Amino acid sequence: MARARKPKLAVWKFASCDGCQLSLLDCEDELLAVAGAVEIANFPEASSAVVKGPYDLSLVEGSVTTQHDAERIHLVRRASKFLVTIGACATAGGIQALRNFKDVKEFISIVYATPQYISSLNKSTPIADHVLVDFELRGCPVNKYQLVEVLSAFLNGRKPNTPPHSVCVECKQRGTVCVMVARGTPCLGPVTHAGCGAICPAYDRGCYGCFGPMETPNTESLGAQWVQLGVKEPDLVRAFRSFNAYAEAFRKASEAHEG
Amino acid sequence: MKGKTIKVDYLARVEGEGALYLRIKADRVAAVQFKIFEPPRFFEAFLRGRNSTEAPDITARICGICPIAYQMSSVHAMEDAYGIKVEGPLRALRRLIYCGEWIESHVLHVYMLHAPDFLGYPDAIRMAKDHPEAVERGLKLKKVGNDIVTLLGGREIHPINVRVGGFYRVPARRELEPLAEKLKWARDAALETVRWAATLPFPEFEQDYEFVALRHPDEYPFNEGRLVSNKGLNIPVREYENHFVEEHVEHSNALHSVLKDRGAYHTGPLARYNLNFDRLSPLAQEAARAAGLGPKCLNPFQSIVVRSVETLYACDEALRIIGEYEPPEAPAVPFEPRASTGCGCTEAPRGILYHRYRLDKEGVILDAKIVPPTSQNQKCIESDLWEFVPKYLDLPHAQLQHRCEQLIRNYDPCISCATHFLKLKVDRE
Numbered sequence: 001m002a003r004a005r006k007p008k009l010a011v012w013k014f015a016s017c018d019g020c021q022l023s024l025l026d027c028e029d030e031l032l033a034v035a036g037a038v039e040i041a042n043f044p045e046a047s048s049a050v051v052k053g054p055y056d057l058s059l060v061e062g063s064v065t066t067q068h069d070a071e072r073i074h075l076v077r078r079a080s081k082f083l084v085t086i087g088a089c090a091t092a093g094g095i096q097a098l099r100n101f102k103d104v105k106e107f108i109s110i111v112y113a114t115p116q117y118i119s120s121l122n123k124s125t126p127i128a129d130h131v132l133v134d135f136e137l138r139g140c141p142v143n144k145y146q147l148v149e150v151l152s153a154f155l156n157g158r159k160p161n162t163p164p165h166s167v168c169v170e171c172k173q174r175g176t177v178c179v180m181v182a183r184g185t186p187c188l189g190p191v192t193h194a195g196c197g198a199i200c201p202a203y204d205r206g207c208y209g210c211f212g213p214m215e216t217p218n219t220e221s222l223g224a225q226w227v228q229l230g231v232k233e234p235d236l237v238r239a240f241r242s243f244n245a246y247a248e249a250f251r252k253a254s255e256a257h258e259g
Numbered sequence: 260m261k262g263k264t265i266k267v268d269y270l271a272r273v274e275g276e277g278a279l280y281l282r283i284k285a286d287r288v289a290a291v292q293f294k295i296f297e298p299p300r301f302f303e304a305f306l307r308g309r310n311s312t313e314a315p316d317i318t319a320r321i322c323g324i325c326p327i328a329y330q331m332s333s334v335h336a337m338e339d340a341y342g343i344k345v346e347g348p349l350r351a352l353r354r355l356i357y358c359g360e361w362i363e364s365h366v367l368h369v370y371m372l373h374a375p376d377f378l379g380y381p382d383a384i385r386m387a388k389d390h391p392e393a394v395e396r397g398l399k400l401k402k403v404g405n406d407i408v409t410l411l412g413g414r415e416i417h418p419i420n421v422r423v424g425g426f427y428r429v430p431a432r433r434e435l436e437p438l439a440e441k442l443k444w445a446r447d448a449a450l451e452t453v454r455w456a457a458t459l460p461f462p463e464f465e466q467d468y469e470f471v472a473l474r475h476p477d478e479y480p481f482n483e484g485r486l487v488s489n490k491g492l493n494i495p496v497r498e499y500e501n502h503f504v505e506e507h508v509e510h511s512n513a514l515h516s517v518l519k520d521r522g523a524y525h526t527g528p529l530a531r532y533n534l535n536f537d538r539l540s541p542l543a544q545e546a547a548r549a550a551g552l553g554p555k556c557l558n559p560f561q562s563i564v565v566r567s568v569e570t571l572y573a574c575d576e577a578l579r580i581i582g583e584y585e586p587p588e589a590p591a592v593p594f595e596p597r598a599s600t601g602c603g604c605t606e607a608p609r610g611i612l613y614h615r616y617r618l619d620k621e622g623v624i625l626d627a628k629i630v631p632p633t634s635q636n637q638k639c640i641e642s643d644l645w646e647f648v649p650k651y652l653d654l655p656h657a658q659l660q661h662r663c664e665q666l667i668r669n670y671d672p673c674i675s676c677a678t679h680f681l682k683l684k685v686d687r688e
Contacts, residue, residue: 094320141416204427
């Protein structure tokens with residue numbers, strides 16, 4: 001059956017670096033085709049034209065860090081048929097969730113001379129802590145081909161094909177020799193969600209976990225392996241505590257090594 | 260005079276959430292506030308306790324549009340602290356990846372964010388219906404910039420290959436060859452972009468700015484040079500904090516940066532161009548002249564032409580670097596951590612980006628200071644509005660409002676950097 005109208009796409013920003021929504025504009029070869037398939041109804045970074053909701057698909061970037069945003073996300077949910085979060089901030093709280101392990105008041109006073117001008121919540125939290133999320137796309141930043149896959153899947157009423165296995169599988173697919181086995185380079189690949197295409201090992205460095213934990217990661221065993229390679233406990237804490245620090249599996253792993 | 264109010268809920272096509280408040284009383288501007296309410300993310304606070312080697316990956320996350328700038332300023336600051344110098348092919352590769360970021364970021368702004376203002380469209384996608392050739396050229400040119408960053412950095416956003424001392428892995432000559440082919444097309448497309456941008460209609464508006472940029476003895480600046488201005492500033496990067504101060508104002512989550520005793524200054528493409536025209540390649544100089552720009556350009560609306568000239572320069576420079584490239588013996592220069600303080604300042608697409616870190620003997624960050632270009636330009640944006648609005652008060656409200664938004668976009672403000680939603684509200688009393 002032919003559609004009577006193009007589906008309406010909205011892009012929303014919360015606390016973030018803009019990189020994940022930029023991924024959409026970085027689809028230089030696909031952008032005009034995507035724009036032909038949907039009505040870009042709300043995407044302030046790219047357009048000053050705003051079409052009223054409801055929206056068929058909302059992409060949400062960023063984490064919730066202010067009271068205002070904690071209220072705004074509910075408005076976004078109510079206006080959206082499907083809500084997909086894109087990136088580590090929206091799915092795990094982002095790098096700014098490092099505050100969750102500290103006192104935010106101290107953080108404010110380090111950066112700002114007049115702390116009373118600043119309003120911020122104690123924790124940076126993922127979108128799913130606040131509203132129902134239909135799908136979460138991982139990555140810091142998201143992979144643009146995965147983003148196009150998600151758009152295509154939702155527009156065609158199917159499930160996105162984004163494998164939940166570890167980065168290790170992608171290294172094998174790419175033909176990269178294991179940096180940990182062959183060179184003793186500490187790598188988070190065995191516990192990290194696939195999606196990036198295993199970039200870091202292909203550039204002679206260990207994975208640093210920017211896609212967050214894979215399905216059922218064995219962080220304990222990996223931690224032990226890192227220790228055998230000579231990595232010290234505080235460095236292990238930092239390794240698990242970066243762009244997906246507040247994702248449950250990585251949070252527990254970092255706490256386990258904090259001792 | 261009858262009182263009037265203009266309100267706009269969003270200024271779109273900027274990177275971040277901000278707002279503008281203008282109050283007009285009896286044909287006079289009574290108040291201007293360029294507000295940034297992008298939620299603060301506290302990078303300088305959580306960098307404390309992290310290792311110096313983590314700074315390039317962490318600070319990249321301040322901005323998805325210009326991560327290379329953050330990586331470059333941070334590695335230069337660490338190298339300053341450790342007393343090492345990155346030279347030869349490694350230095351050239353850093354310049355090459357920066358060329359990629361300038362191309363990607365400038366072309367995004369020229370074609371997708373700023374040109375729609377001049378041609379009267381809400382966005383580049385709708386602009387593409389009437390100007391398909393231009394938008395397609397822009398997308399393809401932007402892609403070449405991203406191709407450079409992806410090849411050298413692993414991916415276009417938050418590249419993974421930059422580290423203190425150099426890179427994790429450096430390319431072989433043959434890996435760069437396909438890039439050179441794309442860049443030859445890109446150089447022609449950038450030249451066409453300069454010609455195209457020069458035909459846009461510019462409002463008459465010139466300002467006596469204090470321009471601040473890096474200046475290097477023989478290069479158009481990316482990573483190194485002295486900080487200079489057209490009004491007498493000429494200092495090494497290390498003295499930055501003796502001359503520039505940050506003020507915390509109530510209406511903004513971004514700190515305002517000012518020159519001590521002098522106030523607002525202008526950084527970015529226009530500043531670099533005015534202070535370094537003689538360092539542009541002959542091709543870029545010639546294209547600028549043919550587009551009607553002299554060595555000086557004081558109209559911020561013409562920044563779209565200057566960005567196009569810089570894009571052309573970046574393509575030209577990238578080709579030069581690739582042509583001369585011989586791979587280095589090692590991908591990075593080794594270093595020993597030591598207790599020290601280091602500073603770095605590089606030319607982000609939007610202007611100078613200053614980093615300073617104090618490190619302990621293990622190389623752990625004790626404190627960090629980061630001053631992004633947009634927080635430096637905030638005050639200049641406000642002073643432009645003070646000057647611009649009185650000259651155009653006769654315009655119908657919708658047009659005046661659009662002009663103010665366009666004026667802000669002259670600076671390609673990146674509010675994610677400066678701490679997003681730009682709201683414009685004009686009260687007329």
